[in-house]
Each structure stands twice: as C-alpha cells, then as structure tokens.
Amino acid sequence: MEYRIVRPDGEMRWIEVRWRHAAERSGKPARLDGIVTDITDRKQTEDENRQLLAIVEQSLNEIYVFDATTLRYEYANSGALHNIGYSFRHLRLLTPIDLMPQYTEGALLKLIEQLPHREKAQQVFETAHRRSDGSEYPAEVHLQLVEREGRWKCLAVVLDISERHRSQEEIIKLASSLERRVVERTAELAQANAEMESFIYSISHDLRTPLRAINGYASILADEQKDRLDPASVDMLKRIARGAVRMGELIDDLLNFSRVGRTDLNLIQVDMEAMARTVVEELHHINPQARVELQAMPGAKADPALLRQVLLNLVGNALKFSSRRVDAQVEIGSRLIDGQQTYFIHDNGAGFDPEHAGKMFGVFQRLHRESEFSGTGVGLAIVKRIIERHNGRVWAEAAPGKGATFYFTLP
Numbered sequence: 001m002e003y004r005i006v007r008p009d010g011e012m013r014w015i016e017v018r019w020r021h022a023a024e025r026s027g028k029p030a031r032l033d034g035i036v037t038d039i040t041d042r043k044q045t046e047d048e049n050r051q052l053l054a055i056v057e058q059s060l061n062e063i064y065v066f067d068a069t070t071l072r073y074e075y076a077n078s079g080a081l082h083n084i085g086y087s088f089r090h091l092r093l094l095t096p097i098d099l100m101p102q103y104t105e106g107a108l109l110k111l112i113e114q115l116p117h118r119e120k121a122q123q124v125f126e127t128a129h130r131r132s133d134g135s136e137y138p139a140e141v142h143l144q145l146v147e148r149e150g151r152w153k154c155l156a157v158v159l160d161i162s163e164r165h166r167s168q169e170e171i172i173k174l175a176s177s178l179e180r181r182v183v184e185r186t187a188e189l190a191q192a193n194a195e196m197e198s199f200i201y202s203i204s205h206d207l208r209t210p211l212r213a214i215n216g217y218a219s220i221l222a223d224e225q226k227d228r229l230d231p232a233s234v235d236m237l238k239r240i241a242r243g244a245v246r247m248g249e250l251i252d253d254l255l256n257f258s259r260v261g262r263t264d265l266n267l268i269q270v271d272m273e274a275m276a277r278t279v280v281e282e283l284h285h286i287n288p289q290a291r292v293e294l295q296a297m298p299g300a301k302a303d304p305a306l307l308r309q310v311l312l313n314l315v316g317n318a319l320k321f322s323s324r325r326v327d328a329q330v331e332i333g334s335r336l337i338d339g340q341q342t343y344f345i346h347d348n349g350a351g352f353d354p355e356h357a358g359k360m361f362g363v364f365q366r367l368h369r370e371s372e373f374s375g376t377g378v379g380l381a382i383v384k385r386i387i388e389r390h391n392g393r394v395w396a397e398a399a400p401g402k403g404a405t406f407y408f409t410l411p
Contacts, residue, residue: 063156
C-alpha cells in the first residue's frame with residue numbers, strides 16, 4: 001500500500017508499506033511484520049512522466065512510436081490520430097509504409113539501419129503522408145532511435161508542412177513573375193534606348209548641315225559686310241557664328257555618345273602606359289606648363305578605340321581644370337583598391353563639391369560655368385557609358401580648390 005506522509009519538518013514524502021503475517025508452529029498468528037520503503041523519487045518520476053505524456057498528447061504535431069524491426073505502431077498521440085483520421089486500435093494494425101506511400105518496407109528499414117544507436121541522432125526528411133481517407137499532404141519527418149525494455153524503437157515526429165509548401169510555391173510564382181517582368185521591362189528599356197539613340201543620331205546628323213550654313217553665312221557677313229554694318233551688328237554676327245560652332249561641338253559629342261552605345265566591342269590586350277603617354281603628348285597643348293607624372297601601369301583587356309576616348313576625356317579634363325594654377329600637376333597611374341586593379345587620373349586643379357560627384361556623369365551636366373572652363377558636359381557621360389560597357393566602374397573624389405581624382409576599373 002502507498003501512503004503520503006508529512007515529516008516533523010513539514011516535508012511531504014511517499015512511502016510504500018508491505019505487510020507480512022508471521023505465524024507460530026501451530027499456525028496461530030504471532031505477529032504482523034511491515035516493510036516501509038521511501039518511494040518519493042519514484043512517485044516524482046511517475047508524476048513527471050504523466051505531465052510529459054499530457055504535453056505530448058496535447059501536441060498538434062504527430063508523434064509516433066513504432067518497433068524498429070517489425071515496424072508495428074506502439075504509440076500515437078491524439079494530434080497524430082486526429083490528423084490522419086485513424087483510431088489507435090486501427091493504427092496498430094498498420095505500419096509507417098501505409099502512411100508513407102513513397103517508401104517501401106525495405107527502403108524504410110534501410111533508413112532505420114543508418115540511424116546511429118544514440119537517442120539524439122536523427123534523420124530529417126520530407127515525404128507525403130496519407131490520411132485514412134486517401135488524401136495526402138507534405139510532411140517533414142524527424143526520426144530517431146530510442147531504447148525501450150531492451151528493444152530499439154523508432155520515435156517519429158511528423159510536421160504538416162502544407163503551409164510551408166504553399167508559401168514556397170507562392171514565392172516561386174512571384175519570383176517567376178518578377179523575372180518575367182524584369183525581362184519584359186529590360187527589353188522595353190533596350191528598345192526605348194535604341195530608339196532614343198537612333199533619334200539623337202538622326203537629329204544630330206540632320207542639324208550639322210544647317211549649322212555649317214549658319215556659321216558660314218554669319219562669318220561671311222561679318223567679314224565682307226563689316227564696312228556697311230555698325231559694330232553692334234558685326235558683334236552679333238560673330239556671336240551667331242560662335243554659337244553655331246558650339247552647337248556643332250554639342251552635336252559631335254551627342255553623336256559620339258550615341259555611337260558608344262551602338263559600337264561592337266573589340267576586346268584586346270591594351271598597353272595602358274603607352275596609350276596614356278600618347279594621349280598626354282596629344283593634349284599637352286591644353287596646359288603646356290603642367291607637370292604630368294605617368295606611372296608604370298599594367299595592361300588591360302579593352303576596346304582600344306573606346307578606351308582612348310576615356311583617356312582623352314579624363315586627361316583633357318585634368319589638364320583643363322588645372323590650367324589656372326602655376327604649379328599645375330597631373331598624375332596618371334593605377335593601384336589596387338579592394339583587391340581590384342584601378343586606374344586613376346589626378347589633378348590639383350579647381351576640383352568640385354563632392355556632393356555633386358554622382359550627377360556629373362550625366363549628359364550636359366556641368367559643375368563649372370562656361371566662362372570659367374569650356375566644354376559641352378557630355379564627355380564624362382561618354383566615359384561612364386564606355387566603362388560600364390566593359391562591365392567596369394567609374395567614380396570621382398574631389399574637394400573645391402583642391403583638385404580631383406577620377407578612378408575607373410576594367411575587369
């Protein structure tokens with residue numbers, strides 16, 4: 001018999017009492033012997049097991065125990081029975097093969113054999129779980145071995161992952177839809193860019209002839225009719241001629257910008273140092289007093305004609321924007337930045353506000369007035385397009401009055 005007692009110190013304990021009758025030789029009862037055993041620890045363990053079983057029973061996940069050899073079910077919680085629609089009496093007649101049609105008996109036994117005989121080692125896999133009505137749902141199975149009464153049992157925790165699969169399918173559909181839209185938008189953008197470049201090329205080409213006529217006639221009138229015209233009229237004619245020349249320069253730059261996007265790349269190994277030296281010699285007249293330092297540079301694989309345009313624009317800008325300094329210096333070289341070979345052109349000229357470093361690569365974007373430094377505002381846009389066509393990157397660092405450094409990479 002089991003009793004719960006209270007000790008003098010107030011602690012509650014459980015005891016088990018076993019009685020035994022002792023008799024005399026004549027058979028007459030002599031005494032009653034009692035053996036008292038403290039079973040508090042056992043009762044606590046039993047109580048913990050009952051609580052654990054109650055938790056397992058209330059779990060919405062499916063929890064099964066089946067024999068590792070015969071595969072017969074020995075336990076299933078109420079969550080499992082509810083999900084699959086079987087009574088435990090019926091389930092005991094089945095094996096996991098009946099609930100997992102994707103597995104044969106041999107395949108499941110082989111899977112169990114691969115489990116180390118350690119209680120924390122487990123196999124996690126996805127399969128289809130079949131209900132009693134024949135319907136199936138995707139399930140994630142956590143399978144491990146446990147020892148019970150000298151035999152190995154399989155503990156299986158089965159999670160219904162239908163919602164996860166639906167979410168994954170929605171993500172796949174969304175990704176596919178986004179990819180399709182990106183492809184469509186990219187094609188539309190490419191077509192729009194092609195049409196815009198074709199339009200720019202056509203308009204620019206068609207404007208060149210009338211501009212030449214305007215420049216020519218204005219110059220002729222200013223020279224041949226200057227005796228008949230007052231000084232103000234002559235000055236206006238010269239302004240018209242200069243405006244036509246500048247418009248012609250803008251058109252030429254727009255044509256160059258358009259060609260850069262349509263020209264096929266001819267990628268070969270280019271001697272960067274030799275090309276830079278040639279460009280410096282060609283542009284030295286822009287700022288004859290400038291001291292140009294040309295460092296040794298590694299070669300690069302690029303289109304030589306387009307790369308020459310990059311150097312013409314960047315070196316030309318460096319010489320131009322440092323022309324107002326008596327100690328003008330231009331440095332051309334390369335260095336490793338973040339592990340990538342990077343070319344640079346540095347000058348100690350006018351510089352610019354670094355806040356405007358991003359917009360300066362746009363078409364017709366100028367950071368200095370025409371009266372300060374000449375230019376059309378297209379050169380850096382051409383540089384950016386050429387470098388990006390080579391899958392490279394171009395950027396600038398500067399400060400007002402402290403010069404500028406332009407960097408570019410050629411992967």
